[in-house]
Amino acid sequence: MSQTHHDPAQVVKQRRDAALRALVEGVPYAQFLGIAFDRRGDELTAQLNFNDNLIGNPFLPAIHGGVTAAFLEVTSIITLSWSFLWPAIEAGEVDPDLMAKGELPRLPKTIDFTVDYLRSGRPRDAYARATVSRSGRRYASVRVEAWQDHREKLFAQAAGHFLMPQQPAKD
């Protein structure tokens, strides 16, 4: 183990993490809700950091259903975006350093989104993971699950369709 040389793999990891952070921090609404992402290779986990502004029913109290929907939608869009950005970064087509400097790609647009509320969201942090079921040139289908204390005990799940960002014609 040399301490004097940079580990190239570590540098690559830092650049990719910076690109992901730029992608997430580039969405003001994700910041407003307090959503952050954790990366293990190409797998992303979203975290909704609880704060009192996310409460929908102060009597229970419970997280607002709209917050849950928004959290699942943000998780879907970022995961779907990362699913095409990750290979593009790997192939050298997208420069993660430019992304970190604010040159962000176009994001997919939601066509429809359906949320199942399985139990009320407790006033604490929540987590979500999305799966891209199918991603084509124009459309993508994404499923997403959210939980709090137990990974198996989902409090909400959703499925949605997205319009993929159209690549401008190359000149």
Add this chain to the structure above:
Amino acid sequence: MIEKAKVARQFIEAIPHAKALGMRLTEIGEGVAVIELPYDTRLIGDPKTGVIHGGAVSAVMDTCCGAAVMSHKSAPGGTATIDLRIDYMRAATPGQTITTTATCYHITRNVAFVRATAVDENTDIPVATASGSFTVETRF
């Protein structure tokens, strides 16, 4: 029924997240609710265009549907979302207020059915439509 609308209004206006988003309840009663969401840069989803995030539209739709349920004459108390589907027709125009109208068109002892529409200043083509089912609670 004025009493029911008043209770529903108080309930909606006490929701911390509704306040955080800047929602305004402009009409409520007889199973119909109207909620406005003024444009706010904190709610932007696409920084390139300044368009509001779909999630913020979902949050207003959900609140508006819940308000419509609570204002229905057959609703004894509060409500919670069972499922909600949103279809996005077009991007909301940046800078414009989004107005959502929800109607609770059927209610049983256990389930309320709701439809909602969101528009901006262009009221001809909706920004989004929603349909959902909600629980019927005896308490708040």
